[in-house]
Amino acid sequence: MAQGMNKDIAVLSVVEGDITTLDVDVVVNAANSSLLGGGGVDGAIHRAAGPELVHHCRQLGGCRTGEAKITPGFGLLARWIVHTVGPVWKGGHKGEAELLASCYRGSLELAASVGARTIAFPAISTGVYGYPAAAAAEIAVRTVAGSRLVSSIHFVCFDASTRRIYKALLTDSEPA
Numbered sequence: 001m002a003q004g005m006n007k008d009i010a011v012l013s014v015v016e017g018d019i020t021t022l023d024v025d026v027v028v029n030a031a032n033s034s035l036l037g038g039g040g041v042d043g044a045i046h047r048a049a050g051p052e053l054v055h056h057c058r059q060l061g062g063c064r065t066g067e068a069k070i071t072p073g074f075g076l077l078a079r080w081i082v083h084t085v086g087p088v089w090k091g092g093h094k095g096e097a098e099l100l101a102s103c104y105r106g107s108l109e110l111a112a113s114v115g116a117r118t119i120a121f122p123a124i125s126t127g128v129y130g131y132p133a134a135a136a137a138e139i140a141v142r143t144v145a146g147s148r149l150v151s152s153i154h155f156v157c158f159d160a161s162t163r164r165i166y167k168a169l170l171t172d173s174e175p176a
């Protein structure tokens, strides 16, 4: 078995709330390509992690859309932060779906590379970047379902409508 692989398929769950408060090994940040902070979940993570985070991020040289980089969690309960840059929604014909899937895949791989077992994802690209929430959630669930790279994957929803979308998808994907 490859290093970082668990025997069991990861359990998927939905959480409504603020991702910065979660006690998980890895919190995923929906960053921009500068990795130097911004609004939305990115702003919340930088505020909660503290100024050491941006100091550390300055050394990373940014990040391309669809890719991910890892830092310590600093002031977060989480030990690590994976910063990934989702695509800006441009109507759906500019490779957005593949880039979004790549964010989820790359984040899980980075988490596994540091031995993390639990990871929390926000709804990447669905805020400022304008990706339709239902289509984005479908990609998120489809991309990570069946993974053995970690043991537990939380989808953190900031509002009830996003939570309902994920709940419906996870109920559908449960084995009969």
Ligand code: AR6
Pocket: 017, 018, 019, 020, 030, 031, 032, 037, 038, 039, 040, 041, 042, 043, 044, 086, 122, 123, 124, 125, 126, 127, 128, 129, 130, 131, 156, 157, 158, 159, 162
């Ligand atoms: N916890 C969990 N989810 C949150 C939180 C939070 N504390 N705050 C917001 N969300 P967005 P994007 C949800 O805009 O679309 C930044 O400026 C939010 O409701 O944070 O990928 C970056 O620097 C939405 O469902 O990220 C980039 O410039 C989801 O997180 C740009 O925004 C994503 O919304 C990235 O845009």
